[in-house]
Amino acid sequence: LNAQGTTFLIIEHDMDFIMSHCNPVIALSAGEMIFEGTPEEAQANTILLDAYLGAQASD
Numbered sequence: 001l002n003a004q005g006t007t008f009l010i011i012e013h014d015m016d017f018i019m020s021h022c023n024p025v026i027a028l029s030a031g032e033m034i035f036e037g038t039p040e041e042a043q044a045n046t047i048l049l050d051a052y053l054g055a056q057a058s059d
Contacts, residue, residue, distance in 0.1 A: 015052070019043065027051065 002008070012018055018025060019039040027035040027042070029051045035042060042048055 010018070010022060019042070023038055024036055025039055025042045026033060027048050034051055035045055035048045037045070
């Protein structure tokens with residue numbers, strides 16, 4: 001359906017699912033958009049990692 005121009009809104013906390021099925025990825029925290037980009041950019045974004053993991057992944 002995406003190839004036909006259909007847009008989907010998926011609200012999900014399963015990041016593996018999101019990273020394999022969604023582009024772009026948009027993340028909200030406390031009702032505010034904190035990230036918009038590709039799945040690859042999401043996996044490298046420190047603000048997004050801090051919001052969802054509580055600390056940078058390298059900590």
